[in-house]
Amino acid sequence: MLKIAKKDLASLFALIKESGELYLPVKVAEQTNFAAYEDGAEFDLDTLKSVKSPKDVFFPQSETLYTCKNEGKTIKITPEELVDQPFVVFGMKACDVGGIEVLDRVFLSDPVDSFYAARRAHGTIVALACHEPEESCFCKVFGIDAAEPVADVATWMIGDELYWKALTEKGEALTEKVSSLLTDADEQVVENEKTAIRAIIEKLPYSDLSLEGWNGDAVAEKFDSKLWNELYKPCLACGTCTFVCPTCQCYDIKDYNTGSSVQRYRCWDSCMYSDFTMMAHGNNRTSQMQRFRQRFMHKLVYFPANNDGTYSCVGCGRCVDKCPASLNIVKVIKAFGEKGE
Amino acid sequence: MCTEHKNENHECTCHTGYTLDTLIPKVGIITDIREETPDVKTFRVNAPEGGKLFEHLPGQCAMICVPGVSEGMFSITSSPTNKEYQEFSIKRCGMLTDHLHTLQVGDPITVRGPYGNNFPVDTVLKGKDLVFVAGGIGLAPLRSVINYVIDNRADYGKVDIVYGSRSADDLVQLKEIRELWMKTEGVNVHLTIDREQEGWTGNVGFVPTYLKELGESGQIEFGVNTISLVCGPPIMIKFVLAALKDMGVSKDKIYTTLELRMKCGVGKCGRCNIGSKYVCKDGPVFRCDEVDELPNEY
Numbered sequence: 185m186l187k188i189a190k191k192d193l194a195s196l197f198a199l200i201k202e203s204g205e206l207y208l209p210v211k212v213a214e215q216t217n218f219a220a221y222e223d224g225a226e227f228d229l230d231t232l233k234s235v236k237s238p239k240d241v242f243f244p245q246s247e248t249l250y251t252c253k254n255e256g257k258t259i260k261i262t263p264e265e266l267v268d269q270p271f272v273v274f275g276m277k278a279c280d281v282g283g284i285e286v287l288d289r290v291f292l293s294d295p296v297d298s299f300y301a302a303r304r305a306h307g308t309i310v311a312l313a314c315h316e317p318e319e320s321c322f323c324k325v326f327g328i329d330a331a332e333p334v335a336d337v338a339t340w341m342i343g344d345e346l347y348w349k350a351l352t353e354k355g356e357a358l359t360e361k362v363s364s365l366l367t368d369a370d371e372q373v374v375e376n377e378k379t380a381i382r383a384i385i386e387k388l389p390y391s392d393l394s395l396e397g398w399n400g401d402a403v404a405e406k407f408d409s410k411l412w413n414e415l416y417k418p419c420l421a422c423g424t425c426t427f428v429c430p431t432c433q434c435y436d437i438k439d440y441n442t443g444s445s446v447q448r449y450r451c452w453d454s455c456m457y458s459d460f461t462m463m464a465h466g467n468n469r470t471s472q473m474q475r476f477r478q479r480f481m482h483k484l485v486y487f488p489a490n491n492d493g494t495y496s497c498v499g500c501g502r503c504v505d506k507c508p509a510s511l512n513i514v515k516v517i518k519a520f521g522e523k524g525e
Numbered sequence: 526m527c528t529e530h531k532n533e534n535h536e537c538t539c540h541t542g543y544t545l546d547t548l549i550p551k552v553g554i555i556t557d558i559r560e561e562t563p564d565v566k567t568f569r570v571n572a573p574e575g576g577k578l579f580e581h582l583p584g585q586c587a588m589i590c591v592p593g594v595s596e597g598m599f600s601i602t603s604s605p606t607n608k609e610y611q612e613f614s615i616k617r618c619g620m621l622t623d624h625l626h627t628l629q630v631g632d633p634i635t636v637r638g639p640y641g642n643n644f645p646v647d648t649v650l651k652g653k654d655l656v657f658v659a660g661g662i663g664l665a666p667l668r669s670v671i672n673y674v675i676d677n678r679a680d681y682g683k684v685d686i687v688y689g690s691r692s693a694d695d696l697v698q699l700k701e702i703r704e705l706w707m708k709t710e711g712v713n714v715h716l717t718i719d720r721e722q723e724g725w726t727g728n729v730g731f732v733p734t735y736l737k738e739l740g741e742s743g744q745i746e747f748g749v750n751t752i753s754l755v756c757g758p759p760i761m762i763k764f765v766l767a768a769l770k771d772m773g774v775s776k777d778k779i780y781t782t783l784e785l786r787m788k789c790g791v792g793k794c795g796r797c798n799i800g801s802k803y804v805c806k807d808g809p810v811f812r813c814d815e816v817d818e819l820p821n822e823y
C-alpha cells in the first residue's frame with residue numbers, strides 16, 4: 185500500500201500527463217464530468233458521481249469511423265486511426281468500472297470492435313473507492329463492492345491522503361512511473377476505511393433490492409406482464425436515462441459532410457426514441473410502452489441470457505437521479521417484486 | 526507506436542487480432558443493372574480490381590452505402606456458386622434506395638459484410654425436398670438458395686418454387702426463372718399474380734391460397750422429408766404459415782427471414798434486438814419454431 189498527500193495530487197497528475205492523456209472528473213459550469221485534464225483545470229474528486237458516466241473515454245459520444253472521398257470513378261475510404269498512445273483514467277468508481285466490463289462483453293465479443301478495443305488496450309484505469317455512497321446507489325445489488333474497486337490501480341481518499349494500490353501489470357507500470365511521489369502507507373488505515381464504507385452501504389435504501397425472478401429465462405413471463413402498461417406512462421422519451429448510463433451501448437451510424445468528403449461517424453443513440461426502429465414499411469415498436477419495456481428487458485433479461493447471467497445495470501443510480509419523470513430501474517424492479525410478477 | 530494499420534488492408538500487427546474493422550466498408554463497382562420491375566433493379570457488384578468483394582453463404586446480407594446519402598441492409602441475391610460477382614435486388618422505397626436507382630454502370634458504392642447467418646444448405650437442407658415460397662422482393666434472399674441448389678442439383682431432392690407478385694410486371698428475375706429454373710430437371714416453378722392481367726396465362730390469386738391449392742391437389746407434397754423456405758411481406762408470411770399449418774406442416778420444417786431496422790450488422794448497436802437475439806447476427810434466417818419463442822415484437 186502506497187500513498188500521496190492530497191495537496192500533491194496536481195503534481196501527480198502533471199507527472200502522469202507527461203506520458204500520455206489523463207482523463208479525470210473536472211468541474212465545468214457546476215457540472216462534474218470526466219474530461220481530458222489540462223494544467224490548472226478544476227479537478228473534482230469530491231463529487232461522488234459524474235453527471236455522465238465515464239464510458240465515453242472508451243466509447244465516445246461521437247467518433248468518426250472512416251472518411252469517404254469521391255475520386256473519379258472510385259471512392260477512397262480512409263479508416264480513422266485507432267488510438268495508439270497510452271492514457272490514464274483517474275477516479276472511476278466501482279460501478280463505472282463494472283459498466284466498462286459490461287461494454288467489454290459487447291464490444292470485445294466476436295467480431296471485436298477495434299476502435300473500442302484499441303482504447304481498452306491503451307487505457308489504464310485508476311479507480312477511486314466511494315468515500316460516502318449516496319442514497320441512489322445500489323451497486324451492492326449487482327455484487328459490486330464500492331469499498332474495494334477492481335481496476336488497474338485502486339485508490340482510497342482518506343483524510344488528507346490518497347491511498348494507492350496497483351492490482352494489475354498495467355497498474356504496476358503506472359505506479360513505477362509515479363513512484364517518486366508515492367510513499368509507503370499503513371494497510372490498516374485502508375481496511376478501516378473499507379469497513380466504514382461498507383457500513384454506509386448496508387444502510388442505503390436500495391441495498392436490499394431483490395433481483396429474484398430477473399434472469400435470462402424470464403422472457404415470456406416478464407415481457408407479457410401488464411405492469412409495463414402502467415409503469416411507462418410518465419416517460420417523456422427524452423433518452424436521458426440511456427445517455428447517463430454506464431452500460432447503455434446503443435449507437436447510430438451517420439454521415440457528416442465536410443464539403444470535400446463524407447465522414448461516417450457513430451454516436452450514442454437511445455432505444456427510448458420513436459425512430460430507433462423505424463423502417464420504410466413500419467415500426468416494430470410503435471408505442472413508448474414497448475420502447476420502455478425494451479430498455480429494462482434488455483438490461484435485466486436479454487443481456488443476462490447472452491452473458492452468463494450478468495446484468496446490464498451496475499446500480500450507479502444515475503437514472504434514479506436524472507430522470508425528469510422520476511422513473512428508473514429501481515422502480516421497475518420494485519413494481520415487479522411487489523406484485524410478485 | 527502503431528503505424529502498421531496504415532497499410533493497405535488496414536491491418537495492425539502490434540494489436541493482436543486487430544484487422545480491418547467489420548464496420549469499415551470496401552468499395553464496390555456497379556458492373557451491371559437490370560430493370561426487373563417498375564420499382565426493383567438488380568445491381569451487379571464487383572471489386573474495383575474485378576472479382577467478388579467477399580465470399581458469402583446463401584441468405585447472408587450486406588450493408589450498402591452511398592456516402593452522404595444513407596446506408597441499408599440488403600440480401601445478397603446471387604448464389605455463392607457464382608464465382609464472378611455478387612448481385613442485389615433493390616426495391617425503391619426511400620432515401621437510399623431512390624438514390625441507388627439513379628446510379629449507372631461504373632458508379633462506385635461502398636459495401637460491408639457479409640452479415641448474418643445463412644440457410645442451412647449444407648446440413649439440414651441436404652437431401653431434402655424443398656418448397657420455396659416467395660412474395661415480391663422476398664424472392665431476393667431465396668434466389669441465392671435456389672441457384673445454390675440448382676448448381677449442386679444432386680445434393681437435393683425435388684424442388685418446388687411458388688412465387689407471386691401484385692402483377693406480371695412485378696415479378697423479378699423472370700428471365701432466369703424461365704430460362705434456367707423452369708428448364709432444370711426436378712424443379713417446378715408455380716407463378717401467380719394477384720389480379721387478372723391481359724396476356725397472363727398463369728395462376729391468378731394470392732400466394733398463400735395458391736400454395737394451399739397446390740398442396741391439396743397433390744402437385745406439391747409436404748412429406749417428412751420436405752423443408753419449406755418462406756420470404757416475403759409480413760402479411761404474406763403470416764398467411765403462408767397458416768396455410769402450411771392447415772396442411773399439417775410442423776414449424777420446425779419451415780425457415781423464414783426476419784427484417785428489422787439495422788445499423789451495425791454485428792450485434793452491437795442494439796437496433797435489431799428481439800429478445801436475446803440480434804437479427805443481424807443470429808438471423809436473418811430463423812426456423813419458424815424459433816421465431817415463436819421470441820417476444821412478439823417483429
Ligand SMILES: Cc1cc2nc3c(=O)[nH]c(=O)nc-3n(C[C@H](O)[C@H](O)[C@H](O)COP(=O)(O)OP(=O)(O)OC[C@H]3O[C@@H](n4cnc5c(N)ncnc54)[C@H](O)[C@@H]3O)c2cc1C
Pocket residue numbers: 462463464465586595596597598599600601613614615616617618619620621622623662665666783784785786787809
Ligand atoms: C436483413 C435485411 C435484408 C433486406 N434485404 C433487402 C433486399 O434484398 N432488397 C430490398 O430492396 N430491400 C431489402 N431490405 C430492406 C432495405 O434495407 C430497406 O428497404 C432500405 O434500407 C430502405 O432504405 P431507404 O433509405 O431507401 O428508405 P428510408 O425509408 O428513407 O430509410 C430510412 C431509414 O430506415 C432504414 N430502413 C428503412 N426500411 C428498412 C427496412 N425494411 N429494413 C431495415 N431498415 C430499413 C434505413 O436504413 C434508413 O436508415 C432488407 C432489410 C433487412 C433488414
Ligand code: SF4
Pocket residue numbers: 418419420421422423424425426456506507508509510511512
Ligand atoms: S425513463 Fe425518464 S430519463 Fe428515460 S426516457 Fe423516459 S423520461 Fe427520459
Ligand code: SF4
Pocket residue numbers: 425428429430431432483496497498499500501502503504513
Ligand atoms: S440503468 Fe440506471 S442504475 Fe443501472 S447502470 Fe444504467 S443509469 Fe446506472
Ligand code: FES
Pocket residue numbers: 786787788789790791792793794795796797798803804805806
Ligand atoms: S444492426 Fe446493430 S445490433 Fe443488429
